[in-house]
Amino acid sequence: MRLHEYQSKQLFSKYGIPIPRGRVVSSADEARQVADELGGRVVVKAQVLVGGRGKAGGIRLAKTPEEVENHARQILDMSIKGLAVHKLLVDEGINIAKEIYLGVTNDRAVRLPVVLASSEGGMDIEEVARRTPEKIIRTYVDPLLGLREYQIRDIAVAIDLPKDYWRVFMGIARGLWSLYVECDATLAEINPLVITKEEQVVALDGKVIIDDNALFRHVDLAEMRDLSAENPAEVEARKYGLSYVKLAGKIGCLVNGAGLAMATLDLIKLCGGEPANFLDIGGGACAEKVTAALRIILSDPDVAAILINIFGGITRCDEVARGIVGALSEVKAKPPMVIRLVGTNAEEGRQLLADAHLVTAETLEEAAEKAVELAAGGC
Amino acid sequence: MSILVNQKTRLLVQGITGREGLFHAEQMILAKTNVVAGVTPGRGGEWVLDGKVPVFDSVKMAAEVTGANTSIVFVPARFAPDAIYEAADAGIPLIVCITEGIPVQDIIRVRSYLDRKGIRLIGPNSPGIITPGEAKVGIIPANIAQPGNIGVISRSGTLTYEVLYSLKKAGLGTSTCVGIGGDEIVGSDFIDMLRLFEADPHTEKIILIGEIGGDDEERAATFIAKSVTKPVVAFIAGQTAPPGKRMGHAGAIIEGRSGSASDKISALQAAGVRIAEHPEAVLHLL
Numbered sequence: 145m146r147l148h149e150y151q152s153k154q155l156f157s158k159y160g161i162p163i164p165r166g167r168v169v170s171s172a173d174e175a176r177q178v179a180d181e182l183g184g185r186v187v188v189k190a191q192v193l194v195g196g197r198g199k200a201g202g203i204r205l206a207k208t209p210e211e212v213e214n215h216a217r218q219i220l221d222m223s224i225k226g227l228a229v230h231k232l233l234v235d236e237g238i239n240i241a242k243e244i245y246l247g248v249t250n251d252r253a254v255r256l257p258v259v260l261a262s263s264e265g266g267m268d269i270e271e272v273a274r275r276t277p278e279k280i281i282r283t284y285v286d287p288l289l290g291l292r293e294y295q296i297r298d299i300a301v302a303i304d305l306p307k308d309y310w311r312v313f314m315g316i317a318r319g320l321w322s323l324y325v326e327c328d329a330t331l332a333e334i335n336p337l338v339i340t341k342e343e344q345v346v347a348l349d350g351k352v353i354i355d356d357n358a359l360f361r362h363v364d365l366a367e368m369r370d371l372s373a374e375n376p377a378e379v380e381a382r383k384y385g386l387s388y389v390k391l392a393g394k395i396g397c398l399v400n401g402a403g404l405a406m407a408t409l410d411l412i413k414l415c416g417g418e419p420a421n422f423l424d425i426g427g428g429a430c431a432e433k434v435t436a437a438l439r440i441i442l443s444d445p446d447v448a449a450i451l452i453n454i455f456g457g458i459t460r461c462d463e464v465a466r467g468i469v470g471a472l473s474e475v476k477a478k479p480p481m482v483i484r485l486v487g488t489n490a491e492e493g494r495q496l497l498a499d500a501h502l503v504t505a506e507t508l509e510e511a512a513e514k515a516v517e518l519a520a521g522g523c
Numbered sequence: 524m525s526i527l528v529n530q531k532t533r534l535l536v537q538g539i540t541g542r543e544g545l546f547h548a549e550q551m552i553l554a555k556t557n558v559v560a561g562v563t564p565g566r567g568g569e570w571v572l573d574g575k576v577p578v579f580d581s582v583k584m585a586a587e588v589t590g591a592n593t594s595i596v597f598v599p600a601r602f603a604p605d606a607i608y609e610a611a612d613a614g615i616p617l618i619v620c621i622t623e624g625i626p627v628q629d630i631i632r633v634r635s636y637l638d639r640k641g642i643r644l645i646g647p648n649s650p651g652i653i654t655p656g657e658a659k660v661g662i663i664p665a666n667i668a669q670p671g672n673i674g675v676i677s678r679s680g681t682l683t684y685e686v687l688y689s690l691k692k693a694g695l696g697t698s699t700c701v702g703i704g705g706d707e708i709v710g711s712d713f714i715d716m717l718r719l720f721e722a723d724p725h726t727e728k729i730i731l732i733g734e735i736g737g738d739d740e741e742r743a744a745t746f747i748a749k750s751v752t753k754p755v756v757a758f759i760a761g762q763t764a765p766p767g768k769r770m771g772h773a774g775a776i777i778e779g780r781s782g783s784a785s786d787k788i789s790a791l792q793a794a795g796v797r798i799a800e801h802p803e804a805v806l807h808l809l
Contacts, residue, residue: 250708252739253737255631255634256631287631288636358626358628358629401680401681404679404802407802410760410761414801486685487664487667487688
């Protein structure tokens with residue numbers, strides 16, 4: 145679960161990491177009010193969950209309250225990479241002397257937490273990583289010991305941080321590490337961490353991603369989820385424990401298991417079709433869950449044909465068949481569909497489908513070919 | 524012959540009185556596995572599955588009494604890390620974790636602890652291990668595989684079943700099939716399993732089933748080029764997945780260019796691995 149900038153900064157502040165003065169607002173009037181309170185220059189920042197806000201014009205400096213109001217109005221009317229802007233962060237203006245990068249994440253290959261730091265923070269950090277990887281300092285952390293003081297000092301030296309700033313940098317790094325551990329973050333990054341012309345250190349921008357699997361022990365963080373930034377069908381799917389991703393094609397897919405679901409999409413493309421979605425019903429799904437899944441696919445107007453591929457292990461094919469028949473009894477107009485059931489209780493499942501006059505397939509390849517044919521015939 | 528599990532496996536089931544644990548304990552017994560004990564704290568002294576399997580309050584007690592040498596974890600995600608630590612501290616050398624949805628930092632700590640003790644973890648979010656005809660430690664349906672000389676390693680569950688089933692239909696068999704788990708960070712990786720299959724005299728060919736995300740397949744390719752003499756065939760799921768989209772498995776997300784199917788396929792091809800276009804096509808390359 146990715147957090148907005150303002151939410152990330154609230155966490156920074158909670159962990160003792162200094163942030164600019166500012167507030168999140170949802171109207172131009174409020175923005176002006178905050179600017180009045182702050183006085184002086186402010187920056188107005190769109191709160192959307194995509195990268196490249198600055199380059200899209202979603203971050204603007206303003207010198208007067210009038211300017212703030214104008215910028216705020218314009219940004220609230222914008223859509224950035226397809227996402228509407230509902231909230232703005234109005235922060236005090238900062239005189240930047242130097243930009244540092246500091247982040248903590250999991251390194252999949254090494255299977256350890258890693259602290260990343262660079263003396264060249266800012267918008268182009270990915271470019272820095274690509275062109276001059278030696279400027280990104282990687283420090284692996286023993287997960288049973290945590291980040292040690294000496295490691296933070298080593299990082300400070302490696303990024304050429306003047307000694308005057310070591311003490312405050314140690315506090316910030318310790319705070320970021322604690323945030324990463326205590327909030328079950330998969331990413332906690334400050335970019336840039338700014339040294340101001342007034343010799344203060346401030347987290348100007350940041351990004352925190354929380355491990356979805358850990359939300360059960362972070363009720364407060366789970367409440368931060370911004371549903372307005374997500375596809376409504378994907379939100380609906382999550383309610384039922386389904387994993388759904390909307391795609392651009394016409395063939396709706398319902399599969400058990402993420403790997404098999406991806407392989408099914410691949411095979412549809414290989415046969416010349418385009419999948420309308422990824423949908424994994426998970427292991428051991430009951431009839432109700434299958435009905436909910438099929439309902440989501442049926443409500444997608446782009447879907448011209450449906451492919452259902454179930455390899456029963458924990459999942460029982462007769463349960464799936466019951467769910468399919470249940471969902472179909474609810475709708476009048478239904479796109480043509482191909483169903484393939486293999487494994488646990490497949491015989492019983494196929495009988496249920498035969499009774500309901502539904503098309504079945506033997507192999508995965510045959511199923512994909514039929515679905516592509518049906519989708520082409522439907523247009 | 525086989526890797527990891529065989530007739531000598533003495534299996535302990537953690538979470539044996541739960542719905543999944545009990546159902547699969549029975550399935551594992553039907554697949555000839557020597558299930559010697561179950562553990563559910565608070566239920567010690569009971570017997571399950573028609574009095575065939577004794578239940579203990581702790582792994583330590585179960586291991587002492589029954590000589591269990593392998594444990595399988597069916598415990599819910601929030602309690603699973605503790606169950607794994609318990610098995611490790613009781614000295615069980617092989618732990619298989621079926622549970623999905625365990626927080627990644629928990630697994631990083633678990634793995635780090637187990638590495639220090641030299642204990643092998645398979646999973647989490649794994650369908651387990653099957654050596655057809657000898658033992659099954661997990662949830663892979665036993666009737667879709669038969670004994671043979673092909674070793675199978677996979678990050679996926681049902682996709683693996685698909686491959687095993689198509690092998691069986693073609694009259695081919697499996698030495699051992701290991702599901703290493705679909706999560707971002709797991710206990711054992713492709714390289715660990717490739718090393719075991721390379722050393723197993725009864726495995727003649729190896730199938731590797733990967734998917735988008737991470738660089739496990741790329742690192743496996745490097746290892747294959749250097750240290751695997753047996754022929755390897757692979758299938759990579761997610762070849763058409765759009766970048767930046769999360770496809771269910773915690774592991775299956777492409778961020779930018781790294782982790783894409785095409786990168787994995789070219790790395791594997793450069794190591795002499797033949798790539799199947801779809802899961803049922805794997806057997807034509809063997």
